[in-house]
Amino acid sequence: MKKNLKKGFNVLVAMALASSMLAGCGGAKSTAPAAQEAEYSPTSDAYYESAATESAEYSEGEYTYNYPPENTETYEKPEENGATLVSVNPLSTFAMDVDTASYANVRRMIEDGYSASDIPAEAVRPEEFINYFHYDLNSPDKGEAFGITTEIGDCPWNEDHKIMFVGLKTAEMNNNELPxxxxxxxxxxxxxxxxxxxxxxxxxxxxxxxxNYTGEGTLSIVTYSGEEKVLLEGENLANKKKIKKAINSLSASGCTNGESGMKKAYEIASEYYIEGGVNRVVMATDGDLNVGISDPDELENFITEKKETGVFLSVLGFGDGNYKDASMQRLADCGNGNYSYIDSMVEARKVLVEEMSSTMVTVAKDAKIQVEFNPNKVNSYRLIGYENRQMDAADFNDDKKDGGEVGAGHSVIALYEVTMADSEKAVNLKYQNNEQEDYGDEYATVNVRYKEPEADESKLSSYVVTDNDVKEKASDNMKFAESVAEFSLILSDSDHKGNASYDHVIETYSDIQTRDEYKDEFIQLVRMVEKRDL
Incomplete structure (x- = not known):
């Protein structure tokens, strides 16, 4: 019998305190609902027709699961963003986010047989769905960290609304250019x-x-269970055979003491610190840190302090059943790092090989976005996603306030669902004083503030969204981002989903010219869920 996993996930933590210790010390397995359609079960032929499934040489990564009766996965998400009147608050401010874990984790659920009603709404973070994919965005001008691409077009799920697309991209870096x-x-x-x-x-x-790592430097491995153990310390990255031998020796047993291992990892990272290089702790876990931490805030504070030394933390999530999404996301946020979920060798190659420079090399830290809307053009706006990245307007100019970290070649997409103004409205901001300058063709100004990796003071760049960005025919960038956003609204049963439908997502995608295997996989996921929800 299928379980409805959408409700009560946080309550499960309290209900399963006794069993959580056992989960940390014993083997936890998947608790996915059984697939109703045989053709979409994880071992079926149709499942492996997905464009980005694993190649034959990695067939050992295809898994058959045994499902125990209890699921202790936990997810958290603040209340969904609502619409804001520009006349009341013309400023939208948030920290950049390049995490992708939410999409990969929900993909795992769908491939394991979940229907939309089985997927916890809290697991769906729209910005991580949208930012999972690559877009054809403008590259940065010389001397700038970000290139920007903007567009305004129709809203697919509400004909009375428009969508404003804001895309930011950092410069690409080849893997052989890694510091x-x-x-x-x-x-x-x-x-x-x-x-x-x-x-x-x-x-x-x-x-x-x-x-596939072509850069110079060192690699260390610290393991933790009941106690931490240093498996490799400061090993030359060129000694691939020795490093892989150490990796092969890893085995699972015992309980979880993440705090102890974390301190040892930062101690080693500090000892082998490379000035001007990549200094990063990469934590790989299912997130079930249930032994040895008397106060989770203490661990987060420790990681926050350590990022000021130039050592950042990224998190790789694995597995299901006892997966602790919220704790891993918080740790990565505290450590100036990104958070990814690995559900297959395909995803491992994407995160650790194809996007190696994005994952490992930070080119802009404490990056923030503040959009000022023109009340003469825009009546209201709603930012889709980024609920846990919201900032006060005053925090934008405060260099002491933490933003997000963006790697080389990363793209950050923000979609605003907006309604247009019927008449001019005066407001005491840039767009009020039309005697000095005419802003009649401007919809908004996008302000971006960030610090270079070694800097303490931020830089500011500003871009204007004008009538020239209003398109009768949406670009492929816009259409695909809208399709992904619409799918996320359906899965999370958003209060703002309007007329969103699977059919419309599929129809919109059919009009896009792409050879991107990950985008092709996306539409296969949509079809899977659509069939289960009939």
């Missing part, structure tokens, strides 16, 4: 990591990274 790196992998080897989609997949993922 010297000091990488410390902090690996959870507790009993809960024994499942095939956890430590075994993690080991294959790390070997894929090692085989």
């Amino acid at each position: 010297a790196s000091n990488l410390v992998f902090l690996i959870d080897v507790s009993g809960s990591m024994s499942s095939e989609n956890k430590l075994p997949l993690l080991k294959k993922s790390l070997k894929e990274l090692v085989d």
Whole structure:
């Protein structure tokens, strides 16, 4: 019988305190609902027709799950953004976010047989769905960290609204251009990591990274379960055979003490610190840190302090059943890093090889966006997603307030659902004083503030959205981003989903010219869920 996983996920934590210790010390397995349609079960032929499924040489990454009766996965998300009148608050301010874990994790659920009603609404973060994919965006001008692409077009799920597309992109970096790196992998080897989609997949993922890493520097491995253990310290990245031998020796047993391992990892990262290089702790876990932490805030404060030394933290999530999404997202946010979810060797290659420079090399830190809307053009706006990245307007100019971190070649997409103004409205901001300058063709100004990796003071760049950005025929960028956003609204049963439908998502996608395997996979996921919800 299928379980409805949408409600009560946080309550499960309190209900399962006794069993959570066991989950941390023993082997936890998937609790996905059984697929109703045989053709979409994880072992069926149709499942492997997805464009981005694993190639034959990685067939060992295809898993058959045994489903226990209890699921202790936990997710958190603030209340969904609502519409804001420009006359009341013309400023929308948020920290940039390049995490993609939400999309990959929900993809895992769909491929495991979940219907829309089975997927917890809190697991769906629209910005991470949208930012998972690549877009054809303008590259930065010389001396700028970000290039910008803007567009205004129709809203697919509400004919009375428009969508304003804001796309930011940093400069690409080839893997052979990577700066010297000091990488410390902090690996959870507790009993809960024994499942095939956890430590075994993690080991294959790390070997894929090692085989393809072309930069100079050192690699260290710290493991933690009942206690931390240093498996490798300061090993030359060129010694691939020795590093892979150490990775092969990893095995899962014992309980989880993430705090102890974290301190050791930062200690090693500090010892091998490379001035001007990549200094990063990469934590790989299912997030079930249930032993050894008396106060979660204490660990987060520790990580926050350490990022000021130039050592950043990224998090790789694995597995299901006892997956702790919220705790991993918070740790990555505190550590100036990104948060990814690895559900297959395909995803491992995407995150650790194809996007290696984006994952490892930060080019803009404490990055923030503030959009000022012109009340003469825009009546109201609603930012789709970024609920946990919202900032006060005054925080935008405060360099002490933390923003987001963006890697080389990363793109950040923000979609605003807007209504247009019927008449001019005066407001005491840039767009009020039309005696000095005419802003009649401007819809908004996009302000971007960020710090260079080694800097303490921020830089400011501003871009204007004008009548020239209003398009009768939407670009492929706009159409695809809208399709992904619409799908996320359906899965989360958003109060703002309007007339959103699977059919419309599929119809919009059919008009897009693309050879992107990940985008093709996306539409296959839409079709899977549509069939289950008939």
